[in-house]
Amino acid sequence: MHVAITGAVIDTARIMDEIRAGADGAICTFDGIVRNNTRGRQTLFLDYEAYEAMALQQMQGLANEALTKFSVRDIALVHRLGRLHVGESSVLIVVASAHRGAAFDACRWLIDTLKKTVPIWKKEQFVDGAVWADGEPFPEEIVPSSELQK
Amino acid sequence: MRVQVLYFGVLKDLFKREREDLHLADESSVGDLMTLLKGPASAQAGLWKSIAVAVNQEYVQSAALLHDGDEVALLPPVSGGLKEGH
Numbered sequence: 001m002h003v004a005i006t007g008a009v010i011d012t013a014r015i016m017d018e019i020r021a022g023a024d025g026a027i028c029t030f031d032g033i034v035r036n037n038t039r040g041r042q043t044l045f046l047d048y049e050a051y052e053a054m055a056l057q058q059m060q061g062l063a064n065e066a067l068t069k070f071s072v073r074d075i076a077l078v079h080r081l082g083r084l085h086v087g088e089s090s091v092l093i094v095v096a097s098a099h100r101g102a103a104f105d106a107c108r109w110l111i112d113t114l115k116k117t118v119p120i121w122k123k124e125q126f127v128d129g130a131v132w133a134d135g136e137p138f139p140e141e142i143v144p145s146s147e148l149q150k
Numbered sequence: 151m152r153v154q155v156l157y158f159g160v161l162k163d164l165f166k167r168e169r170e171d172l173h174l175a176d177e178s179s180v181g182d183l184m185t186l187l188k189g190p191a192s193a194q195a196g197l198w199k200s201i202a203v204a205v206n207q208e209y210v211q212s213a214a215l216l217h218d219g220d221e222v223a224l225l226p227p228v229s230g231g232l233k234e235g236h
Contacts, residue, residue, distance in 0.1 A: 032231050034233070049158070049159070051156065055230075079230060079231075090230075090231065090232060091232065115230060117228065120230025122229050132226070134227070135159075136228065142202045142209045144180060144181065144210070144211050
């Protein structure tokens with residue numbers, strides 16, 4: 001299992017090579033890329049930041065959970081932080097498995113869950129201003145439920 | 151007791167700081183701390199309802215009790231991975 005947070009360019013080819021093994025019938029890769037616009041507004045770059053120690057721990061937890069939940073053989077999960085420009089990869093997920101179904105399912109579950117629970121944020125710089133991207137709502141069991149929140 | 155509070159994302163801009171040490175009454179809960187901090191952020195009621203709290207890097211509920219030396223992180227909805235958009 002390879003789980004990392006990095007400030008450097010994610011080397012997709014190298015990570016895929018390292019994970020490959022004889023028992024695999026499928027390797028499913030998800031590469032999250034900085035798009036050139038949000039709702040038509042032109043993006044210059046994104047600044048990613050994290051609560052790094054917790055984010056890494058959460059990512060390790062997700063990778064371990066996915067290994068068990070989907071019975072896949074191995075997983076690489078890498079997130080980049082700092083300033084990313086259009087076309088660069090912010091997140092890479094590689095799932096190696098004997099069969100493709102489990103690899104697809106684990107890959108999808110990993111990105112969907114990461115986006116809801118791993119403490120990473122991005123500020124989006126447009127040609128005409130900057131905003132913190134709207135996050136996905138936390139799962140209900142995470143948000144503190146309390147009368148004070150009313 | 152004293153706890154260290156960490157602010158992330160939009161909360162860092164809102165509170166104009168990344169971290170601070172706060173003195174709290176013994177037996178204070180996460181909910182008590184949030185009530186205390188809600189004042190400066192009251193204009194952001196929608197955001198405030200959506201944040202999560204981590205104590206020593208674990209998500210907690212508002213009833214959780216704080217202890218001297220705890221690291222308490224206020225986390226706005228996360229936006230890692232790729233962008234959403236339409």
